[in-house]
Amino acid sequence: MHGKLENTIKYNTIESIDPQGLRNYIEGMKEDIRNSSANINSVYFSNTSNSYQPHLAHIQ
Secondary structure: OHHHHHHHHHHOOHHHHOOOOHHHHHHHHHHHHHHHHHHHHHHHOHHHOOOOOHHHOOOO
């Protein structure tokens, strides 16, 4: 996923962005970033789901 995002940033040109529109291009990049973030979180923080979470302590 990281490689795809890096290539999108490096190799897209105005001409390749224009047909889809800047807004759609940016939304696609934001979606890729969210997916990368979710993947990172699932790998590095997957064991913390059963841990004590002070910000949720009041919910029972």
